[in-house]
Amino acid sequence: MSTQPRSSVTPAIRTENVTRHYPMGDGLIRAVDGISITIEQGEFVALLGQSGSGKSTLLNLIAGLDRPTLGTVLVHGRDLAKLTSEQLAQYRRNDVGMVFQAFQLISSMSITDNVELPMRFAEVDRDERAQRSRESLEQVGLGKRLDHRPSQLSGGEQQRASLARALANRPRLLLADEPTGNLDSRTGEDILNLIRELSLAMRMTVVMVTHERALAERFSQRSIYLADGKLVSEEMRA
Amino acid sequence: MKGYDLLDLAVRNLRQSKLRNGLTTVGISVGVASLVAMLSLGVGLQQLATRRLAGSGLFDTIFVTSRQDFRGFDREDDARTEHPEKAPVLDEDARTKITNLPSVTEVEPEIRVMGEVVANGETHFGFVTGLPMSARENEAFDSLKGKFFSGDNADEAILLLDFAKELDAKGPESLIGKEIILRYGERQALAPETNDRPQMNGAENTTESGDDYGFSVVRKEQPLRVVGIVDQEPYGGMRTVSRGRIFLPVRTTERLKMAQFTDMRSSLRSGGGKIYMTLTVRVKDPAKVQAVQDAINQMNFRTFSVLDATKSLRRFFTVLDLFLGIFGSLALAVATLAIVNTLVMAVLERRREIGVMKAIGASDQDVKKLFFTEAGAMGFFGGILGILLGLAIGKAINFGTAIYLTRRQLPAEPVWVMPPWLVGAAIAFSILVSLMAGLYPASRAARLDPVQTLKYE
Secondary structure (H helix, E strand, C coil): CECCCCCCCCCCEEEEEEEEEEEECCEEEEEEEEEEEEECCCCEEEEECCCCCCHHHHHHHHHCCCCCCEEEEEECCEEHHHCCHHHHHHHHHHCEEEECCCCCCCCCCCHHHHHHHHHHHCCCCHHHHHHHHHHHHHHCCCCCCCCCCHHHCCHHHHHHHHHHHHHCCCCCEEEEECCCCCCCHHHHHHHHHHHHHHHHHHCCEEEEEECCHHHHHHHCCEEEEEECCEEEEEEECC | CCHHHHHHHHHHHHHHCHHHHHHHHHHHHHHHHHHHHHHHHHHHHHHHHHHHHHHHCCCCEEEEEECCCCCCCCHHHHHHCCCHHHCCCCEHHHHHHHHCCCCEEEEEECCEEEEEEEECCEEEEEEEEEECHHHHHCHHHHHCEECCCCCCCCCEEEEEHHHHHHHCCCCHHHHCCCEEEEEEEEEEECCCCHHHHHHCCCHHHCCCCCCCCCEEEEEEEEEEEEEEEECCCHHHHCCHHHCCCEEEEHHHHHHCCECCCCHHHHHHCCCCCCECCCEEEEECCHHHHHHHHHHHHHCCEEEEECHHHHHHHHHHHHHHHHHHHHHHHHHHHHHHHHHHHHHHHHHHHCHHHHHHHHHCCCCHHHHHHHHHHHHHHHHHHHHHHHHHHHHHHHHHHHHHHHHHHHHCCCCCCCCCCCCHHHHHHHHHHHHHHHHHHHHHHHHHHHHCCHHHHHHCC
């Protein structure tokens, strides 16, 4: 089963029969098993499924953190499998922003330093870096907490900081792995509202992994259901 | 990532584990300090020995004689010389040529004559030798009573303490400033007898001195002022001029035309001109002796120097430095293991952080460079601290040695000398060793799989 592109514009993401197998003892774990999907530019897509359904593995393949065993992952027409590890790092740095369930902020740094980190890798000048990190943190409502450490912030605030970091290099693709998993439902909704607003404002494509169907239905334009590494169904909303 | 950012992140990371990284840095500094202390001790001892050798005035000196003379003394040299009878003589021209050689500071004849000193109405026999002004630097004059010659042509004398005691047993030092009379034999040239002239080959080349035909020795007296008393023979008693009891400036002895034993040889030579039996060539630096000696050999003169002593000394110190360096490096080797350990621990502790950095765009190279920079920074700070610690150890060694020497009534001298190049070299070496220690942890950090590291948190 596969989704078809709906327009002639290069899709943001297209996977063709993408497969990721892990050896485990004598056997093989088929984490992702021949998935073909197409996600258009500016789309907000939710990947749903039980634990172990392969949704996070698929997200890592799209993020260029992992390489497929078989098949291709094309992002804005570029085949990630053909990139060197340096080019993949560059891709993650400039084209992708990532948000994690556990926020993944570096605890020894202030949130400003955390937000500046991807810009350091992108060799952005110090002054511009400071300005952009302040702007990003203001965008997510943390303009008054610039020098705070992650441990001094609530879960929701940490996820906002993590979102600000993901947006620092102005990526075209935002990948969120269970962004509300560690948050209460109200804070989770706030975060998703923010993601939706920002993705619209910045014309970003968003792929969100979640197992909360209700949230997916409320915020995404399309839900893709996975089970045992395979695509099982798709749900489009008007 | 830019260099500044690398350094900034590295220093931040090091400050995260202050105690552990601090202890590792102190470990490196102890290693560097022990290396620096050992090498500086080697340098100090070598300088001390070289200074002693230079002070003896033997190792920067070449003795030059003509191959025509003293044949049969050195069979090896005789065998090397094809036509000794055609070899050049040591004349004024040769002296000028040798003086003009690079690194040569002084060329003087060795003058030693018999004389008598008249003091307090008594006469005392003694050998008179001519000393160049450079003899002032000889260690024998370190304990000189009175002064050295005021000029190389002054009518002044320095007496050997034993001789001074002979002149005045009660208070030899009271002789300083007093006048003595030196009785010596003056060489006076003789004009050739008329009937001898036709047989004289080249007699028309007779020079001003007229020494080429013959000379007579006439007793002369010269008043001299005693300016100093020396208690040991200059040049360690190793040279002709050492074996004198009355020392005069060399130009004064030349001016007074004091008759020497070797004048007999000069008078037999036909062809004229003033010649020297031996010239003493002083070279700027003992290391330059060989080059100058080779150049003089090229001029076909016979040369002799006490070079081998410095050569074997250098060899000894090279070996000593090597061993001191090895012992000093042991502590640094242990410190290297501490760096490896610290960084491997850091990689383990910061697995998640490394995964996050990779997820947000750090390349393998960025991660590798970051750990390398952390290792290098520890090496740099350890190096600086090590130099300071080494300096303190050195000061303590010199202080202790000075007390020890002073208690034994010996002049205190530094045995520990840190040359400026060692400061830079030690810091560079410390950084290099730390970078090498960082190789494994850095590549291990770079190889971490971000998917795995982010999964286990």
